[in-house]
Amino acid sequence: NAGVTQTPKFRVLKTGQSMTLLCAQDMNHEYMYWYRQDPGMGLRLIHYSVGEGTTAKGEVPDGYNVSRLKKQNFLLGLESAAPSQTSVYFCASNRQGLRVSSYEQYFGPGTRLTVT
Amino acid sequence: EDQVTQSPEALRLQEGESSSLNCSYTVSGLRGLFWYRQDPGKGPEFLFTLYSAGEEKEKERLKATLTKKESFLHITAPKPEDSATYLCAVRHQGGKLIFGQGTELSVKP
Numbered sequence: 071n072a073g074v075t076q077t078p079k080f081r082v083l084k085t086g087q088s089m090t091l092l093c094a095q096d097m098n099h100e101y102m103y104w105y106r107q108d109p110g111m112g113l114r115l116i117h118y119s120v121g122e123g124t125t126a127k128g129e130v131p132d133g134y135n136v137s138r139l140k141k142q143n144f145l146l147g148l149e150s151a152a153p154s155q156t157s158v159y160f161c162a163s164n165r166q167g168l169r170v171s172s173y174e175q176y177f178g179p180g181t182r183l184t185v186t
Numbered sequence: 187e188d189q190v191t192q193s194p195e196a197l198r199l200q201e202g203e204s205s206s207l208n209c210s211y212t213v214s215g216l217r218g219l220f221w222y223r224q225d226p227g228k229g230p231e232f233l234f235t236l237y238s239a240g241e242e243k244e245k246e247r248l249k250a251t252l253t254k255k256e257s258f259l260h261i262t263a264p265k266p267e268d269s270a271t272y273l274c275a276v277r278h279q280g281g282k283l284i285f286g287q288g289t290e291l292s293v294k295p
Contacts, residue, residue: 175220
């Protein structure tokens, strides 16, 4: 099992450019998440999905869009990149269930994005 | 407002010098507390889940404990390979995780 994978690992964009980050998981997890991590800010939730075809806003959704067309994939889009979106982006997933252990999230390796 | 605070922000230890990391939280309806380890340039790696006050979990040199207001990650006789950032997260009634800012641990030989 590869677990959670992210593509690309690094990217440099110019202000106004667009891009899509891809997250894939092979654990058959229902829930998937996109976070950004900035120095001194911790991990902040951007968007999440509780199942194929569903998405919801997290704590910092502005400037981002997401799609979950397939259960194993969760895409994060930046339509018009801004320098404030320079960050490290992490995807995570967990299975659905009633036990607390169901909410143990498994993270990908991250995508380091720089917007100039 | 739901909040998770970790202390200290950074901790430097000598190899073998035991210590503890703190995670204090205010959250409406705790539905689990999670500890993660994050190495530089990598994603967080799951360590422990705690659910009820008084619960303890152990893994090698690490032991996590939980009270009604905080959790501790005790590190016994740490080694240089334990150097990493340790993240605490709580799952609240709404279901999502709220992360603390982390404690950066450095263990020198």
